[in-house]
Amino acid sequence: MWKPELLAPAKNLERLKVAIAYGADAIYLGGQNYGLRARADNFTDYELEQAVVFAHQHNAKIYVTLNAFLHDTDFVGLAEYCHFLESIGVDAVIVSDLGVIRAIRNSSNLNIHLSTQASCLNSYAGLLWKEMGVKRLIVGRELTIAEAGAIREKSGIEVEMFTHGAMCMAYSGHCTISNFTAGRDSNRGGCIQSCRLPYHLETEEKKSDDLVTFMSSRDLWGIYQIGEFFQHQICSLKIEGRMKSSFYVGLTCKVYRQLIDAYAAGTLNAEMLQVAARELQSVPNRDYFSGSLETPAGRDSVFGQLSGINTGTYEYLGLVVDTTPEEIVLRLVEPFALGEEIEIIPFEGEAIRGKVDRLFSATGESVEFMRQDSIARIPKFPAATKAGNIAKFNVVRFKSAVKEVTHAI
Amino acid sequence: MQFNTFISSIPDLERCVNAPNLEEVLLEPILLARQGKLTENQIQTLAGEALKRELRPVLVWDILMPERVMNDVCERLKSWNLSQFAAIRVCDPGVAYWLKIHFPKMPIQLIVETGNHNLESLLGWCEIFSETLERLILSIELPEEKLIEYCQKLPVACELLGVGQILLFYSPRSLLWERQKEENNLYEFNPNSALYLETTAAFEDAPNRHFPTLETIHGTFMFLDKDQFILDKLDGLRSARLHTVRLDLRHLEKNGDVAVDIDNICRQILEDPATLRLNWFRETRAPFFKANRTTSVFSRMKSKVADYRNQNCLAEVLTGESGKYVVFQTFRPFEVSQIQSMIMPTGEEIKIPPEIAFRNLNGEQLKTFTSEQILVTNWIKKAVPGTLLLSNRK
Numbered sequence: 001m002w003k004p005e006l007l008a009p010a011k012n013l014e015r016l017k018v019a020i021a022y023g024a025d026a027i028y029l030g031g032q033n034y035g036l037r038a039r040a041d042n043f044t045d046y047e048l049e050q051a052v053v054f055a056h057q058h059n060a061k062i063y064v065t066l067n068a069f070l071h072d073t074d075f076v077g078l079a080e081y082c083h084f085l086e087s088i089g090v091d092a093v094i095v096s097d098l099g100v101i102r103a104i105r106n107s108s109n110l111n112i113h114l115s116t117q118a119s120c121l122n123s124y125a126g127l128l129w130k131e132m133g134v135k136r137l138i139v140g141r142e143l144t145i146a147e148a149g150a151i152r153e154k155s156g157i158e159v160e161m162f163t164h165g166a167m168c169m170a171y172s173g174h175c176t177i178s179n180f181t182a183g184r185d186s187n188r189g190g191c192i193q194s195c196r197l198p199y200h201l202e203t204e205e206k207k208s209d210d211l212v213t214f215m216s217s218r219d220l221w222g223i224y225q226i227g228e229f230f231q232h233q234i235c236s237l238k239i240e241g242r243m244k245s246s247f248y249v250g251l252t253c254k255v256y257r258q259l260i261d262a263y264a265a266g267t268l269n270a271e272m273l274q275v276a277a278r279e280l281q282s283v284p285n286r287d288y289f290s291g292s293l294e295t296p297a298g299r300d301s302v303f304g305q306l307s308g309i310n311t312g313t314y315e316y317l318g319l320v321v322d323t324t325p326e327e328i329v330l331r332l333v334e335p336f337a338l339g340e341e342i343e344i345i346p347f348e349g350e351a352i353r354g355k356v357d358r359l360f361s362a363t364g365e366s367v368e369f370m371r372q373d374s375i376a377r378i379p380k381f382p383a384a385t386k387a388g389n390i391a392k393f394n395v396v397r398f399k400s401a402v403k404e405v406t407h408a409i
Numbered sequence: 410m411q412f413n414t415f416i417s418s419i420p421d422l423e424r425c426v427n428a429p430n431l432e433e434v435l436l437e438p439i440l441l442a443r444q445g446k447l448t449e450n451q452i453q454t455l456a457g458e459a460l461k462r463e464l465r466p467v468l469v470w471d472i473l474m475p476e477r478v479m480n481d482v483c484e485r486l487k488s489w490n491l492s493q494f495a496a497i498r499v500c501d502p503g504v505a506y507w508l509k510i511h512f513p514k515m516p517i518q519l520i521v522e523t524g525n526h527n528l529e530s531l532l533g534w535c536e537i538f539s540e541t542l543e544r545l546i547l548s549i550e551l552p553e554e555k556l557i558e559y560c561q562k563l564p565v566a567c568e569l570l571g572v573g574q575i576l577l578f579y580s581p582r583s584l585l586w587e588r589q590k591e592e593n594n595l596y597e598f599n600p601n602s603a604l605y606l607e608t609t610a611a612f613e614d615a616p617n618r619h620f621p622t623l624e625t626i627h628g629t630f631m632f633l634d635k636d637q638f639i640l641d642k643l644d645g646l647r648s649a650r651l652h653t654v655r656l657d658l659r660h661l662e663k664n665g666d667v668a669v670d671i672d673n674i675c676r677q678i679l680e681d682p683a684t685l686r687l688n689w690f691r692e693t694r695a696p697f698f699k700a701n702r703t704t705s706v707f708s709r710m711k712s713k714v715a716d717y718r719n720q721n722c723l724a725e726v727l728t729g730e731s732g733k734y735v736v737f738q739t740f741r742p743f744e745v746s747q748i749q750s751m752i753m754p755t756g757e758e759i760k761i762p763p764e765i766a767f768r769n770l771n772g773e774q775l776k777t778f779t780s781e782q783i784l785v786t787n788w789i790k791k792a793v794p795g796t797l798l799l800s801n802r803k
Contacts (some may be wrong), residue, residue, distance in 0.1 A: 120503070176577050184703055189704075190706070362728070363734050
């Protein structure tokens with residue numbers, strides 16, 4: 001049975017490998033220039049070559065973001081970069097700007113996917129972009145799946161949709177708050193996320209000291225619409241988050257991989273969806289909702305959290321960087337103490353839970369506590385020994401302490 | 410160089426007739442325009458009256474058009490008489506394409522204010538809509554030098570905002586109505602009339618900067634707290650044959666009129682624009698007119714060692730324990746003899762101690778290494794996480 005592609009973000013090579021290990025069919029990532037994430041590590045040319053080789057060895061595709069809205073001076077080196085991307089076998093580039101599309105077409109035969117930043121929202125726009133040589137539309141997040149399906153059908157071009165992750169409240173590409181208030185171009189990688197900030201709202205009739213996050217969107221999830229994506233032949237389901245952790249990337253890939261495969265096999269059921277929801281809630285998030293996937297996002301789409309701290313039932317403890325028959329080697333993201341309960345997330349199957357009763361440093365010294373960013377060696381606890389499927393790039397989590405969250409609405 | 414402005418009434422039109430160099434009026438229907446307040450009948454009447462006064466009526470269709478809205482609006486437009494408009498002003502490329510197909514003789518004014526900051530893209534739009542494109546509405550994020558270049562190089566007329574609010578944010582979502590309804594029950598939503606809620610929003614840490622924010626049936630919009638104003642800086646653009654300067658006075662509305670004082674303003678632009686600026690109704694600015702430096706901080710945000718992450722990069726420091734050990738992860742197979750230098754994330758080079766020994770997790774000392782191997786060495790001063798082990802200098 002036909003399946004949509006599962007497309008995941010990667011900030012660096014580690015995330016790319018994690019995503020593919022947890023089931024991504026394709027990865028999107030940024031190079032050193034021309035993308036929308038100025039602060040991300042982003043891939044050097046050498047790393048891009050490695051990424052393509054690794055992905056293709058694992059039957060995955062690589063899409064490179066060239067989705068900034070460029071000024072004339074930003075075009076320097078673009079043609080050469082396109083030659084390079086083509087030469088290393090990149091599967092497609094993601095572009096927002098008509099000028100960039102024209103420059104790419106003049107210098108290479110790269111496949112072009114239209115970025116959601118271009119806000120392609122209707123089938124006439126689809127026809128236009130198709131005429132411009134675009135092979136795939138990443139449609140605006142304001143569309144329902146049915147609308148995206150209609151665009152695909154009427155314009156005869158493949159359509160990709162964001163399925164999971166953080167959302168812009170504004171039409172993508174139509175927010176310049178950062179440009180005019182902070183002097184940083186949001187459409188060239190400098191967004192300062194002003195939409196997440198609390199504001200005082202005042203009318204002539206009413207002055208108020210209250211703060212509200214009225215422009216902060218809740219996070220998208222599309223787990224309850226998997227069947228619709230199939231029905232409307234949405235070719236690729238995209239997970240947002242090039243800046244996000246391996247925990248987020250690994251877990252979201254695992255969940256959506258399971259749901260896509262189960263739907264294709266005719267085995268998707270309510271219980272699986274419940275488990276999927278619980279798993280996704282373990283990752284930091286801004287209260288999920290279905291976005292506009294079924295109906296246009298309404299009032300309930302605002303995330304009214306003043307503190308700006310994301311919630312999540314679990315925290316990311318670290319990544320497995322090595323294993324032996326006796327122990328697991330973890331790169332810690334958080335501090336860790338003897339006696340804590342951890343959950344290792346295998347690429348397939350249930351989480352492996354256990355209490356850590358022995359802990360060693362990288363040099364094998366027995367310790368009771370390890371600080372953040374350490375390498376910890378953990379002798380396999382009984383469940384881990386029994387499971388036998390713990391592997392490098394598994395993410396490891398532990399239960400969050402309950403956080404007090406201030407809601408403005 | 411001509412002026413245009415938005416109108417909403419016959420008195421607006423009368424003032425426009427008396428405004429020097431003003432030859433075009435912009436009409437915003439509720440159905441099609443982000444800030445539209447006019448019904449179909451009002452639009453048709455005003456268009457007819459404008460024509461009688463030898464003013465070009467331009468229909469503003471600047472909302473973005475999700476497929477459902479597109480289907481609905483295009484259906485409704487079948488009953489409209491579009492022939493009396495001199496042009497239609499659109500923002501969504503899909504709408505422009507729809508007009509190209511269904512109204513191939515209708516002149517299009519294409520809003521390219523968001524993105525489209527390069528000549529190549531502007532030329533692209535000119536080619537796509539070559540037969541019907543009469544004007545491009547350029548971005549105020551472009552500096553004067555570029556605006557002049559584009560006016561000279563593009564094969565169509567160009568327009569620029571001369572004075573008016575600066576749009577910061579356009580969301581299709583309703584972000585004010587239900588909040589205000591909840592809080593004080595002031596507003597009754599009627600889908601058949603123009604919803605127009607106005608408020609201001611201020612950052613928590615800048616409570617004195619009030620950004621005008623409004624909601625219409627098409628979504629929520631936020632504007633800068635200062636007006637764009639370049640009316641005293643038009644000489645270069647005039648020489649470059651900028652076709653139209655837009656005078657957007659909608660936020661200065663009085664009693665339903667949105668072109669209040671337009672005749673005097675046009676006169677002052679021609680006679681004494683500097684005084685006009687001094688006496689303008691709100692604070693003014695033109696942040697990108699002289700230069701756009703909105704990427705200048707990016708170089709400081711980039712990694713200092715990105716250039717070293719190449720085939721000469723052997724391994725990266727994952728962690729270390731001061732005075733005790735450093736842990737590396739290898740990127741590729743290599744031999745100990747290939748190691749030449751280390752570079753910190755700050756770009757500073759570190760000396761490699763001569764007595765350094767690389768061991769695996771079993772404590773065995775190694776001379777050759779495989780890819781993605783975890784290695785432990787004795788302590789190396791300054792070898793913080795992210796430090797790179799290199800085989801050659803860059």
